Amino acid sequence: MDKEKEILEDYIILLEGGEGEIVEKKSRFIATFRPVNTEEEAVSFIEEMKKKYWDARHNCSAFVLGPRAELTRCSDDGEPGGTAGRPMLEVLLGEEIRNVAVVVTRYFGGTLLGTGGLVRAYTQAVKEGLQNSKTAVMRYGTVLDMHTDYNGVGKILYLLEKQGLKVQDSEYGEAVRLTVTVPFSKREALEKEIIQATAGKCRMEEKGSDYYMETAY
DSSP states (O other): OHHHHHHTOOEEEEEEOOEEEEEETTEEEEEEEEEOSSHHHHHHHHHHHHHHTTTSSEEEEEEEESTTOOEEEEEOTTSSTTSSHHHHHHHHHHTTEESEEEEEEEEOOSSOOHHHHHHHHHHHHHHHHHHTSEEEEEEEEEEEEEEEOHHHHHHHHHHHHHTTOOOOEEEESSSEEEEEEEEHHHHHHHHHHHHHHTTTOOEEEEEEEEEEEEEEO
16 A cells, blocks of 8 residues: 555656856856756766866756656765755755756855855755746546547536546547546546536546646746
């Protein structure tokens, strides 16, 4: 049961990376985000940023992969241990964002910030960059095939739209088939509504379970 609950958790992914910059005592901290699906993609992105900002003092990094953060890595890239990479990673984990990599580039301004100042600066830079990125909520649900006649199609589509659910596939022949992924929290109530609205003329067939994207923001 615990494993099932863990699988059904929602999570957030990075859809589109953004940038954010802060200045602390004349040091510039530039955060760059990138969606990644593998460790190789994350490492490649980090190397790309190091080449782009070759003249910077530090290019610290962090990334999180997998729905349950199965793989995480971070690097201080020469900053005092625990003052950059780990705080950056903690922001990503705290926001529950997955499949994401971030590099914070620091151009040294001549004034030492101390360990506390570095932690605050790297943390704030990541938060700033995250605000300029686009994310999406991933939910786990059941894939259903809904078989009905033409009289029931409009009613079903109305109920799906009311729940914010989109038809993924459809087939219009002698009868109608609609394929939709329904979150577990909505499935029971939605099935009852559809059966009532179609007078029991809609047959629902479970095709499996999968994650689907619900909301981008």
